Amino acid sequence: MKRTAFLPLAVAIVAGIVASMARASGQADGEAAPIYGVKIPAGYRDWKLIAADNLLIEGKVNQLRAQLGNDIAIKAFKEGKLPFPDGAIIAAIHWTRVPSEDNDKVLAGPFPGAQSFVAGSPVNVQFMVKDSKKYAATGGWGFADFKDGKPGDKALHETCFPCHAPAKDRDYVFTHYAP
Amino acid sequence: MKRTAFLPLAVAIVAGIVASMARASGQADGEAAPIYGVKIPAGYRDWKLIAADNLLIEGKVNQLRAQLGNDIAIKAFKEGKLPFPDGAIIAAIHWTRVPSEDNDKVLAGPFPGAQSFVAGSPVNVQFMVKDSKKYAATGGWGFADFKDGKPGDKALHETCFPCHAPAKDRDYVFTHYAP
Numbered sequence: 001m002k003r004t005a006f007l008p009l010a011v012a013i014v015a016g017i018v019a020s021m022a023r024a025s026g027q028a029d030g031e032a033a034p035i036y037g038v039k040i041p042a043g044y045r046d047w048k049l050i051a052a053d054n055l056l057i058e059g060k061v062n063q064l065r066a067q068l069g070n071d072i073a074i075k076a077f078k079e080g081k082l083p084f085p086d087g088a089i090i091a092a093i094h095w096t097r098v099p100s101e102d103n104d105k106v107l108a109g110p111f112p113g114a115q116s117f118v119a120g121s122p123v124n125v126q127f128m129v130k131d132s133k134k135y136a137a138t139g140g141w142g143f144a145d146f147k148d149g150k151p152g153d154k155a156l157h158e159t160c161f162p163c164h165a166p167a168k169d170r171d172y173v174f175t176h177y178a179p
Numbered sequence: 180m181k182r183t184a185f186l187p188l189a190v191a192i193v194a195g196i197v198a199s200m201a202r203a204s205g206q207a208d209g210e211a212a213p214i215y216g217v218k219i220p221a222g223y224r225d226w227k228l229i230a231a232d233n234l235l236i237e238g239k240v241n242q243l244r245a246q247l248g249n250d251i252a253i254k255a256f257k258e259g260k261l262p263f264p265d266g267a268i269i270a271a272i273h274w275t276r277v278p279s280e281d282n283d284k285v286l287a288g289p290f291p292g293a294q295s296f297v298a299g300s301p302v303n304v305q306f307m308v309k310d311s312k313k314y315a316a317t318g319g320w321g322f323a324d325f326k327d328g329k330p331g332d333k334a335l336h337e338t339c340f341p342c343h344a345p346a347k348d349r350d351y352v353f354t355h356y357a358p
Contacts, residue, residue: 048226049224054243114235114236118354166285
C-alpha cells in the first residue's frame with residue numbers, strides 16, 4: 001500500500017524535475033540574434049556566477065558587469081577545462097555603474113571618503129553559445145547581444161568574433177572564474 | 180512490471196535530490212563567527228546572483244563585489260517581499276578590483292581609452308542569515324565575515340549591525356536586486 005501510494009508522488013516529482021531541467025537548459029521564445037540565430041536562453045538570470053567586472057570608457061561607458069554560466073559552462077570553468085564543451089553558454093549582463101548616495105551616507109561614518117557604485121539600469125545582455133559544429137567558423141561559439149529583449153543588428157554581431165579572437169588560447173573567453 | 184522496476188529508481192532519484200537540497204541549504208563544517216555563531220554555508224558560491232557593486236575608499240579599498248542569495252533570499256528579492264523570511268541567507272563576496280591589461284589591449288582597437296577592471300584575489304566573504312527569533316536583538320539577522328575561510332574577531336562582528344541599522348526600512352539589507 002505504501003509503495004503504490006508513493007509511486008504517483010515519485011513520478012510526479014521526477015517528471016517535475018525533468019520538466020524544470022528542460023526549461024532551464026532550453027531556449028526561450030523571442031527574436032533570434034542575426035548571423036548566429038541565438039535566442040535568449042530561458043532562466044539565464046538564475047545561472048551561477050562566473051565573475052564580475054567593471055568597464056570604463058571615458059565619457060561613454062561606465063558599467064558594472066556580471067558573467068553567469070549554465071551548468072556545463074560552470075563545470076568547465078571550475079575544472080579549468082579548455083576548450084569549453086558543446087552546450088556551454090555564458091551570459092554577460094551589463095548594467096550602468098551608478099553612485100549610491102544611500103550607501104555613501106552610511107559608509108561615511110566608519111569609512112570617510114568611501115564611494116559605493118551599484119548596478120543601475122540594465123544596458124544589454126550578451127551570450128556565447130558553444131556548438132563546435134554549428135559555429136565552426138567562429139571558434140565554435142555563437143554570439144548574441146540583446147537590449148531590452150531585442151537582438152542587435154547584423155553589423156553589431158559582425159563585431160563579436162573579431163573582438164574575441166585575441167583570446168583564442170582561452171577558447172575565445174575573456175572572463176576568468178572568480179573564486 | 181514497469182511500475183515496480185521504476186520504483187527503486189524513482190526512490191533513489193528523490194533521495195538523491197533531498198540529500199543534495201539538504202547539503203545546499205545546510206551549513207558547512209568550519210569555525211563559526213563570533214557573536215552570531217554563523218558558519219560558511221555549504222555551496223554558497225553556486226547561489227544565484229542578486230547584484231554586483233564596486234566599493235572605493237581612496238588609497239585603502241578598491242573592490243568588485245557580488246551578492247548571492249540562497250533560494251529563500253532570491254525569491255524574496257524577486258517578489259520584493261520585506262522583511263525577508265527566516266532561512267534567507269545573503270552572501271557578499273568581495274574581490275580586489277584590478278586592471279586587466281589583457282582586456283585593455285583587445286578593447287583598445289574598437290574602444291580607444293577603454294579600461295577594464297576585473298575581480299582579482301578574494302578579500303573576504305560576508306553572510307547575513309535571517310532568523311527572526313535567534314537574532315531578534317539585531318533586526319533578525321546574524322552576521323558573519325570570513326577571510327580565507329576564517330571568521331573575523333568579535334570586535335569586527337560588533338560593527339556589522341550598527342552599520343546595517345540605517346537600512347532598517349529595507350530590512351537592514353543594502354543590496355537591491357539587479358534585473
